[in-house]
Amino acid sequence: MHRPSTAEAEVADELAAVRPELVPGYAAALPGARAAVLTRLWRGLAHEPLPWLAGRAPGRDGLVLRLSDGRRLYGPHPDPYATDAYVTVVRLDEVAYDDPARLMTDLAVPHSAGFAAELGHSVASLALSRAGRRSPAKEWPSTDWEWEQRVVDGHPFHPTCRSRPGFSVAEQLAYGPEHGPVVELGLVPVPARECLVSGVWPQGLRDGRRVVVPVHPWQAGHVLKRACEERMAAHPLMSLRTLALPGGPHVKTALSARLTSSVRDISLPSIAASAVLSDFGQALAARADGLLHVTRTLGAAAAGSPDLAAVLRESPQAYAAAGERVAPVAALATTDLPRSPAWPAAFARLALTVGLRLLELGVALEAHGQNLLVVLSPTGDPLRLVYRDLADIRVSPARLARHGVPVPALPVRMVTDDERVLRRKLFGSLVAGSLAGTAGSGQALREALETAVRDLPRTPDLAALLDDPLPAKALTLMRMSPQTAGDLWAELPNPVRWKAG
Template identity: 25%
Template sequence: MNATPASDGCPPPNPSGARGTQSPKPSQAPQPSQAPGTAEPRTVPRQKSRSLEAGVPRPSTADHRDLLDHPDPHTAAQAAAVENLLRCWVREKGIAAPEQGALRVPLESSGTALLVPVDYWSPTGWHRFGLPYLEDGPNTAPPADAVTVAALLSRETAHTTVPHPAESRLAESHPAESHAIEPDGPEPDGTDPEGYEPDGTDPDEVEANGTEADRTEANVAVRGASRTRAAPTTPTTHEATDGADLVARVADSVRRTADFISDRRNHPADTPDRFLAAEQSLLLGHPLHPTPKSREGLSDSESRLYSPELRGAFPLHWLAVHPSVLVMDSAWTERGRTIPADRLTARLAGPDLTLPDGHAALPAHPWQIRELRHRPETAALLDAGLLKDLGPHGDPWHPTSSVRTVYRSGTPAMLKLSLALRITNSRRENLRKELHRGVEVHRLLRSGLAEQWQAAHPGFDVVRDPAWLAVTGPDGEAVTGCDVMIRHNPFRPDDDATCVAGLVSPRPDPHATGHDRTPTRSRLAAIITRLAGRTGRPRGAVATEWFLRYLQSVVRPVLWLDSEAGVALEAHQQNTLLLLDPDGWPTGGRYRDNQGYYFRESRRGELDKRLPGIGQVSDTFVSDAVTDERFAYYLGINNVLGLVGALGAERLADERILLAAFRRFLRDTASGPDRLRTPLPARLLDSPVLRCKANLLTRLHGLDELVGPVDTQSVYVTIPNPLHA
């Protein structure tokens, strides 16, 4: 992302944090006035011409460039990977904000520390870091790369243990008993962020008239808001791995990210299908995941075909399934009549696919077919003729941002395929209960709930998953990996429907001109900048209004569903699709995912009245305690606070103002005239700490998020709540 002048009243980069292609190495020793083990100013090594206390000279204008814009794609990918690892570590280990421009990360197991230039400190966790240096390395040593950082962080967790979820939630319920939280005091500049009127004049005055001193003080206040530490974890018997897996996957993710950046710089223009273009825009991946683009087991030639970031496309591979091993369900209706799932797949295959009599057409990902041939249960079905390999067939389909869900412009359905690649934290194969869950939610919404929801929020809905096919072995057991979820496609090629993760993800500007400059910024930054130019308003004011519209268009409808039906959505940014008007303002949204539903146990009776027998095979009822924890993370932290952090990190808005706006929205939702009875607003407002998924620790402990009970699939840690006042 390009470093943007702070003339809009947004916090500037840290005074000593200007980033060049290779930053001068920070000092090897902390200043005497600083607490050891936290932070130290960014200074040069001891030299004859400069004392140890001398500050880092600001790089020249030519060098003052975000490393994501570096002309070498591999350097840009390294910078992105290092930032992700450090963001994860800072959040998951509760590392406090530095007083000045460099962060010291102790590495006790290695007897050293990382000295990290800080370009922007975010109260919501979307920090911007320069490349780190080893504290005890020689002055001429280059900065540490992503593989080195991953190996060092792995050593720090080699003998640690995962906290038990119940004990961790106890820490949140009784924070005073588990760890100390520094009391909130007035902001260093004497202001109260709650006093900002997000839709009034104060932000405009700050943005238009704030002095450099004002902005510097505001940045100190933002940094100070994050100085509490996470709760210590409670030991259990689940030890971390040796870190080799993490290091390998970090290297794989960096290599693939470099390929994605290089390809997009050479071919920046988006496809005319707007939904598909948005699905292909998530080049860097989750900003708080250590290996967002690792796809272990995918060759370079396969990556070209199967990666949305490379705009891949491929024909599906088809199997013919004998009726004795076929299992399916459908609630897909046309003109009031249910269409069986096998008829839907036959339509999608087209008339040229020759099927044996009585068999069903089952689409599969081409990579998955290779995997299935080596599995004993599917090999036996192929040998017995109960599965017949029909080969690749039909027009190409395009992978969406999840990699395994495929889309073809103009077709009535998308297909969520099984794919045994490890992507982020899991091997992405459909589970039978998730197939049932997608159809069950569609039937629940058709019971009258959708009409109630649409009456309150006509711009929001769920992308439905109303049909599926799968294979069962002769013993009656599910055959994993041979299944498909048929998802309704509600989008026309000209609909501006974009997943939020792609909207905020930095990428080479598709409208950039010239060959010597490759600006990297998000589409959201382009929208806000264009709206500000068109209206003549400061970007900070436009960004705040955009954020408020997002809360009403997306967040309130999701809260309504929990309030009125007891259904919480796993609405993280990649599962959330935002509908934009021609100017780029939010107008509505869609939720997609047949996995991510939480039926509250306390609302079982109400839901069973709406749909008798609900949850019996889908395993969707979850205790209210777990539901509250996951809902707060996915909607509160990942989605909304992630959006706040993205706007702040690109200098589009002051995060304090956005947090104040979010607090006001939550108060209105909890106690206003149109209040909702979901517990999430009160939780986000009143709890001094929140439970947060720890993607780095989840990876280091070798957990798969699709395996085991929902409350033990991931590592969660306790972090300070930036909304708590």
């Protein structure tokens, strides 16, 4: 009998107090949630450059990991591109574990205690998300936020895919998009002279000489410590801190909580650069032969601090013609599309055509399943791409210069001519993220890529994609390296040559 972890028990107790009718569903969802998180963790253990692992070798029934202290971990043959929960048990020497938090606790390696707590929260929150999810309608969603709220499990490869530290059960139910709530954003008026504003801040969010900044209620209560008299209803999107205003734009709010990997604020430099970056995005889209749209930033404002800031962006649905739908790539696996056997390769060809074209031009998109959306025909065919949130792209002045494109005034962290950095940014997000998450397995990804690349121009970037190991963020290593800032990387088996087992 599995003994509930501390996080599992705490969530159960809170749930019994606020939504007792969900307790049976939560309990039933826990084994599957443990397997889902354990599968993600095993991907990291099997492929990331973890300093306390001394070696990896094939075993009789799977993979054997040798720890630097002589202990051994045994698990199944790893598929770094699998999205189903295929790992239910791993063994540390002779002890079997079905709970990723307990496994990480007993590994007792540097920083494992904190990471174990995160894994426990990820399991408990994932089970809560699955217990509270609604059965999706068979027809396609009619609104942008309905598409986004179909994503229940979060990041397909991150072990802390649903860890939400600092959120009570009541707050997860009230703000988590998978629970389908309507969130009442607070409206905080600030004298215009105290605000940094970029772009055009709408008149509907002005009050005389004051700028009205939308505030997430979690941020208002936990960080700003203030009540908001005026409120605005909105629907949370999959990033949780970005919400859709009914009939209007999307608003990205400041939310000073760590979601998945890090605390993502809205920095003052990003506010200042938002209008320039938005114009740059339109110039990029114009060079993609009609295959790419980039959502415009309508306005951005910060009241002297990243803790009180917001960005307004147009909805990706603005780029759908009659009968078309715009779906986040992360939501595709949750929806029964009328797909033909050729659909995965068609989508991969579209995504690689756009991604590699922009990379050749000098821009590496962070095209993961949240930033990247696809325009679908009435019959489900992938037609065009929509990209949102340019905050984490990388831009090469040298490549842009070769194409006669001037470099805009961008934040320094975005600018690099390092080909390895540029390729990591695109390939790690698009291929190891969006395409892998959509394919669902190494075998399916290989088949889609083999077909997709046949007619693509043979550029040095494509050669690197086909010949080199595939870069992917080392998500487990990053969570176990609290003193290291920025991204850390792993190298996955090249998917074009993927062979299971």
